[in-house]
Amino acid sequence: MDTIILKIGGSVFEKLSASFYKTVVDLKQSKVCHPIIVHGGGPEINQALKQANVETPFVDGLRVTTEEVLKIAEMVMSGSINKRMVAKIQQAGGTAFGLSGVDGSLLQTEPVDHSGKLGFVGQVKKVNDAWLKLIMDQGGIPVISPIGVDESATRYNINGDMAAAGVASVMKGKLIFISDIPGVMETIQDKKVIHSKLSKTQIDSMISSGVIYGGMIPKVRSAVNALSGGVTESVIINGLSPNDLKDYMKGQVVGTKIMMGEVQHV
Incomplete structure (x- = not known):
């Protein structure tokens, strides 16, 4: 059975309907695929940092992470969001297991930037996939919070998209980014266009x-x-559209598919 890795962003998490989680559970129970969820938590982390009067800049979409920021990010993602997401899956009739990348050294991590300008921002070096396979083989859906750990037990904040890509690379599955927009959009001649496919070259240019x-x-x-x-x-789809995930799994054109080769049309 194939594996799909669903990256659910913090900005879309609370907007997802019960039917979305029911679709995920149905995919598992009908043996269409093994779902794995990796989630983020940006907006709630921002709110918690604001309440604590902690400022944190971003560099190319990555949050500069001090020890104080890491503590808050871990509390929000591993302590709050992760368990609420597990509850939503179980409310939909599934069996979910919430994990941090620290648990069992699930996400073995190294710094994104060794100069230290990003602080404790990590990237996935290795995934201890034996734990994921054990959970999936027992009928469970893993739900992963993107806090990783290195060989010396130092913890790192991992961008959720990067964590999901690391897990997907090891599991050799489809990587599905669940967003609150229908894909990568661009205004062309005063009209908003959704790119159904994009190549690496096009992405770099954009x-x-x-x-x-x-x-x-x-x-x-x-x-x-x-x-x-x-x-x-790899594809970016709209989790707020009731049937997008179902339609994508049926092979229909949904969202923006990311390609390595050249794409000739929008």
Whole structure:
């Protein structure tokens, strides 16, 4: 049975309907695929940092992470969001297991930037996939909070998109970014256009020109990196559209598919 890795962003988490989680549970129970969820938590982390009067800048969509920021990010993602997401899956009739990347050294991590300018921001070096396979084989859906750990037990904040790409590369599954928009959009001749397919070359150009910016940058870069790492397919779809996930799993054209090769049309 194939594996799909669903990256659910913090901005879309609370907007997702019960039917979305029911679809995920149905995919598992009908043996269409093994779902794995990796989630973020940006907006709630921002709110918690604001309440604590802690300022944190972003560099290319990555949050500069001090020890204080890491503590708050871990509390929000591993302590709050992760368990609420587990509850939503179980309310939909599934069996979910909430994990941090620290648990069992699930997400073995190294710094994104060794100069230290990003602080405790990590990237996935290795995934201890034996734990994921154990949970999936027992009928469970893993729900992963993107806090990783290195060999010396130092914890790191991992961008959720990058964490999902790391897991997808190891599991050799499809990587599906669940967003609150229908894909990568661009205004062309005063009309908003959804790109159904984008190549790496197009993505690089759109980042340079500012069409793709902010939090979408690590998303599309993670999608490309995942493809080069062995992921079979990367796509960005709208989780708020009732049937997008179902339609995508049926092979229909949904959202924006990220390709390694050239794409000739929008």
